[in-house]
Amino acid sequence: MSEQTSPQKTPLYQLHEELGASIVDFHGWMLPVRYQSIMAEHKACRESAAVFDTCHMGQFAITGPRAAEALEGPLTQKASALKPGRCKYGLILNEQAGILDDTILMRLGEEDFLLVVNAGTRAADFQLIEQQLAAFGDDVSLVDNSSTFGKIDLQGPAAYEVLRSIVDDEKPKMGYFAARRTEILGHQCVLSRTGYTGELGYEMYLPRAGLGEVFKTLVDHPLVSPAGLGARDLLRLEMCYPLYGDDMSEETNPVEADLDRFLNLKGNFTGSQALAEAAAAGSRRKLVAFIGEGRRRAENGQEIAVEGKTVGTVTSALFSPSMGASIGMGYVATEFAAEGTALTINHPRGPLPVTVAAKPLYRQGTCGNINAFSKE
Amino acid sequence: MNIPDSLRYTDQHEWIKVDGNIGTVGVTDFAQNSLSDMTYVELPEVGRDVKKGDELAAIESCKAAASIYAAVAGSVTEVNEELESDPGLINTDPYGGGWICKIEIADEAELETLLTAEQYAPLCQQEG
Numbered sequence: 117m118s119e120q121t122s123p124q125k126t127p128l129y130q131l132h133e134e135l136g137a138s139i140v141d142f143h144g145w146m147l148p149v150r151y152q153s154i155m156a157e158h159k160a161c162r163e164s165a166a167v168f169d170t171c172h173m174g175q176f177a178i179t180g181p182r183a184a185e186a187l188e189g190p191l192t193q194k195a196s197a198l199k200p201g202r203c204k205y206g207l208i209l210n211e212q213a214g215i216l217d218d219t220i221l222m223r224l225g226e227e228d229f230l231l232v233v234n235a236g237t238r239a240a241d242f243q244l245i246e247q248q249l250a251a252f253g254d255d256v257s258l259v260d261n262s263s264t265f266g267k268i269d270l271q272g273p274a275a276y277e278v279l280r281s282i283v284d285d286e287k288p289k290m291g292y293f294a295a296r297r298t299e300i301l302g303h304q305c306v307l308s309r310t311g312y313t314g315e316l317g318y319e320m321y322l323p324r325a326g327l328g329e330v331f332k333t334l335v336d337h338p339l340v341s342p343a344g345l346g347a348r349d350l351l352r353l354e355m356c357y358p359l360y361g362d363d364m365s366e367e368t369n370p371v372e373a374d375l376d377r378f379l380n381l382k383g384n385f386t387g388s389q390a391l392a393e394a395a396a397a398g399s400r401r402k403l404v405a406f407i408g409e410g411r412r413r414a415e416n417g418q419e420i421a422v423e424g425k426t427v428g429t430v431t432s433a434l435f436s437p438s439m440g441a442s443i444g445m446g447y448v449a450t451e452f453a454a455e456g457t458a459l460t461i462n463h464p465r466g467p468l469p470v471t472v473a474a475k476p477l478y479r480q481g482t483c484g485n486i487n488a489f490s491k492e
Numbered sequence: 493m494n495i496p497d498s499l500r501y502t503d504q505h506e507w508i509k510v511d512g513n514i515g516t517v518g519v520t521d522f523a524q525n526s527l528s529d530m531t532y533v534e535l536p537e538v539g540r541d542v543k544k545g546d547e548l549a550a551i552e553s554c555k556a557a558a559s560i561y562a563a564v565a566g567s568v569t570e571v572n573e574e575l576e577s578d579p580g581l582i583n584t585d586p587y588g589g590g591w592i593c594k595i596e597i598a599d600e601a602e603l604e605t606l607l608t609a610e611q612y613a614p615l616c617q618q619e620g
Binding site for chain 1: 555
């Protein structure tokens with residue numbers, strides 16, 4: 117998964133050190149896992165606002181008169197159907213419909229796209245897209261902006277209140293999954309109303325020179341706390357957003373990962389034929405969410421059993437402060453994937469009973485509500 | 493890093509406070525800080541006999557799980573049930589409200605094998 121080089125620092129590394137962050141290696145990037153308390157950072161994001169350094173993620177600019185058409189080869193998003201100013205979630209698949217990455221595609225103009233990819237898969241994604249776009253010659257340009265741009269996420273019910281104070285235009289209000297070019301503190305940037313937490317939020321794609329000032333301004337805002345990967349993992353798991361490498365991989369297809377509902381099954385992209393076949397046949401296993409009775413949690417990789425027989429594996433598990441119980445996700449044989457099914461995690465400290473629950477587990481998220489904070 | 497002089501320590505970051513033949517046991521400030529927010533504590537049963545080094549309790553935090561080992565042999569006389577609903581007490585008050593259990597010490601001579609605050613502090617420096 118990670119590239120075999122020494123871990124890289126994001127342009128915000130120095131600021132994290134000054135803030136007293138604990139740093140970990142995440143897919144080859146030295147990133148804060150927490151500044152103080154993961155629980156406090158989680159709470160800040162659910163109740164006010166949190167800012168995350170996501171500069172490790174990849175961002176590719178795809179432009180040109182045939183950009184939309186060309187992107188329909190490698191991406192599941194139907195780029196030509198995406199309206200300028202909108203974003204769409206989708207996947208990159210191999211020919212067997214195994215998941216190579218999950219992505220957000222933004223259309224900023226008729227011939228102007230931005231694709232956001234995961235850190236550990238960035239290099240392979242670029243190579244694959246470059247190969248597929250080669251046939252379009254000069255009609256499409258693909259540029260990896262990952263080292264010249266960075267990304268900062270602002271998430272939480274107060275995100276709009278906070279953003280208003282730093283966006284230099286008249287209309288910072290945007291619909292969910294909208295994206296556009298604007299200026300933040302005088303720095304040209306792309307702004308999207310997206311996120312990985314379930315809360316109202318924005319992602320800012322800024323040139324390197326502007327990252328420090330924007331991050332520092334946000335950290336200093338009274339409604340904002342800096343938050344690390346620990347809180348981010350907890351927030352996304354409460355929303356049942358799968359994490360690439362843990363909850364899905366090249367070994368899983370979108371039907372198994374329960375992501376086919378987000379995809380256009382009639383598209384003509386790499387892996388679309390295998391995906392259509394998998395969707396028609398149904399999958400033998402399914403990624404489900406589960407909730408425990410108490411605080412004790414499962415660990416990734418533990419077996420899931422029903423009546424003593426192994427039926428699956430845990431892929432993510434944490435204690436959820438929002439639910440007041442341990443939660444997780446894992447793959448189970450499809451006959452045990454129905455909501456309400458009682459499962460047992462084979463835990464070395466004794467069997468851990470959990471129940472299959474509907475996704476998302478956390479339902480009070482404000483991601484769709486721009487007035488979340490002012491109405492309180 | 494808070495390392496009270498009045499306590500004895502293990503190299504596994506447990507502390508023990510001795511009062512007569514009863515030892516109160518917990519994890520150190522260094523341990524709570526490295527493990528971050530506690531989310532679950534599995535307490536021992538009252539009356540259980542343990543040998544030095546036996547697993548006494550288990551804790552889970554946001555990112556890790558760890559075992560708590562008996563610093564000395566003895567019998568568990570009391571457990572801190574408040575930790576069942578509020579494991580965060582270990583983070584906010586590791587040497588007070590975050591105590592884990594009390595042990596009736598079987599052999600007081602074993603206490604001499606434990607570290608003083610002065611001996612324990614360099615371990616935290618090395619691991620920190």
